[in-house]
Amino acid sequence: MGFRLSKIYTRTGDAGETGLADGRRVPKDHPRVEAMGELDSLNSQLGLLLAGLAEHEVMWPGLSEVIDVLTPCQHRLFDLGGELAMPQYQALNQAEVARLEAAIDLWNEELGPLENFILPGGSLLVAQAHVCRAQARAAERRCQQLNAIEPLGGVGLAYVNRLSDLLFVAARLIGRRMQINEVLWQAAPKPE
Structure with missing residues (x-):
């Protein structure tokens, strides 16, 4: 593979526009660029x-x-960013969505049903998994905003949706395998 970036700065975005891989130039706040940015943020948090x-x-081998x-989710998020940068390009397929669903199902068997709302906390790792989950939801919203004006093909929306579900279950599993109690939500007292 050849070099992908020979220069880090090009000065072509100084006027508030960026180039897409299909040759179009769009404002940096275009819904497509916003969606790509949310995916990048999610990938960084992941x-x-x-x-x-x-x-x-x-210390906790169950985390492996x-x-x-x-780990493959980082690569698939990069692929999805490529799909957004090149609207005719399709990298993800239904098998990736099915892979996430299989992990969710397997982990949920170990966890059992959720009996109460839980808060993002208990440990740094559990909280970080919830940050990733929340970021996945933000990326999904941005992708849906783009989809409303420029319909997206492929399974990208389903993938991000399932990834957020997976991250929620992963947060619970990390806590369980590290023997950390879930932080249960406590409703505010009812006014008298």
């Missing part, structure tokens, strides 16, 4: 979660499975 999991997997499932 990288932070994976780094934290890697630091702790020696979570790493194995989540």
Whole structure:
């Protein structure tokens, strides 16, 4: 593979526009660029979660499975960003969505039903998994906003939706395997 970037700065975006891979120039706040940016933020947060999991997997070997499932997600998010940059390009397929669903189903068997609302917390890793989940929801909203004006093909929307579900279940699983209690939501007292 040749060099992808020979220069980091090009000055072509200084006027508030950016180029897409199909040759179009669009404003940097265009819904397509916003969606790409949210996916990039999610990918960065997921990288932070994976780094934290890697630091702790020696002490809690059960985290290796979570790493194995989540690591390919960074690559697929990059692929999805490519789909947004090149609207005719399709990298993701239904098998990727099915892979996430299989992990959700497997992990939910171990976790059992959720009996109460839970808060993002208990440990840094659990909280970071929830940050990723929330970022996935934000990316999904941005992709849906784009889809409303420029319909998206492929399975990208389903993938991001399922990824947010997976991250919620992963947060619970990380806590369980690290023997950390879930932080249960406590409703505000009713006014008298």
